[in-house]
Amino acid sequence: MLKKDRHPPLLLKVLEALEKRKSLTTYEADTKRRLLKGWQGEKLFDSMTENIPGHQFILNDVRLNHRGTTFQIDTLLIRATEIHMYEVKYYDGDYFYENGDFKLSSGSPILNPLHQLERAKTLLTQFLEYHNFSLSVHAYLVFPHPQFFLYQAPPIREFIFLSQWDQHVRNLGSSIPLPRYADALADLLSSLHKKDQPNSDFPSYHYDDFQKGLLCPGCHSPVHSETKVCTCDKCGSTSSISSLVLQAAEELEALFPADPLTTGRVYDWCERTVSKERIQRVLAGNFEQKGRYRGTYYV
């Protein structure tokens, strides 16, 4: 049973929103590509874990802070007597394993993900002990990309290559029904999960830098319409005004998470071309309303 869903990284949402209204620097475009690839790998792995038979709770993307140290786990499987944690590496192409290092086919070493896994495993074990849960922790590195190949791969039991996944699931065996404390643990992990926050890696930008207005979701060209539906002059794709307003509101939310999402701010972001009544209806239908009257905002 899925207990915690995965959300796209905040930085990926920011870069995707930025890209629609200004051109990204090479560094930003590379970061976006890397984050998108990682996200695709994690979603692929989610589709693999959701079919594991037996009794378990699945928590995707858990970021915890234990006694001042932050660690992150891509996927957690809580079973009756043990926890399985997975770190997903969506590498593709040829890599080498040499003297305990991961190397690209060019010979350049990359950070060994096994070290990151061991660190997270140690911290999770300490976290469980601290909260009085006596479950053994099993940690794995999963490589779900079908084109990934690791030359000279040693038989490290933490590694799971795509071709080994079915066997891994069989080895997990049939699980016994979850005891009551599994619920308490899943709730604790979900409640202590630290949300993604903007940090120094985030690009800097200002509200006034942006060209306002509705954008075609297909080609990101500015679009205008007096009716409920609008057709892009450039690529011909058709969208409802409501979906364009929702897209604009989501961009604003991703780019300026510290500012409350209000009808007035979305109105301005849409270049004041859509009525406030329509914007208010879209926000009320897609977000949770907080506050009242002139202090109303949406989350």
Ligand SMILES: [Zn+2]
């Ligand atoms: Zn278009």
